[in-house]
Amino acid sequence: MATELYDLTVPAFLRGLRVLSTLLDKGAVYAAEQGIDPATLTGARLIEDMRPLTAQVQLATDSAKGAVIRIGELEPFPLPDTEETFADLQDRIARTIAFLESVPRDRIDGREEATVTLKTSRGEFSSTGRSHVLTFSLPNFYFHLTTAYALLRQAGVPLGKLDYLGGL
16 A cells, blocks of 8 residues: 555654754753853854754745645645744744644645646746655755754754654
8 A cells, every 4th residue: 555645744744843843942941041042043054154043944834834735736824934033933833733734634645646836936846746745845844854953953952863853
């Protein structure tokens, strides 16, 4: 029996977003304990030309909701990129989780071979639903989740591999 497209997307995104929420919680606690301005962490970058932690969270949530919207041909679910604080970022994650939980399974399953179009500033890219998930959506989502982890870890937040993996 083949794995359904829903099972490759929504549960993975939900799990990753919950991990991201936990990482941010640990970052906020660390900032408070160490007397660090939380904006130092939310504005942290790995390198100057890379986007900060706030953007990594925004892009992870955009990747998750965007994949489901494109595959399921759902109405847009806009989230303006205005978050600055840990609380703002947690709210964005919570709204994305609620959206993903509201998506009916039948809007995703069966769309493995459907044409999915990704519109970017560099143009439009079309692929099948399966290819979109496996070669763009999931790698992009995990890139931003991993970068958020790395930013917090680099700042000294006591995180380990099991934190990234969700504590198993």
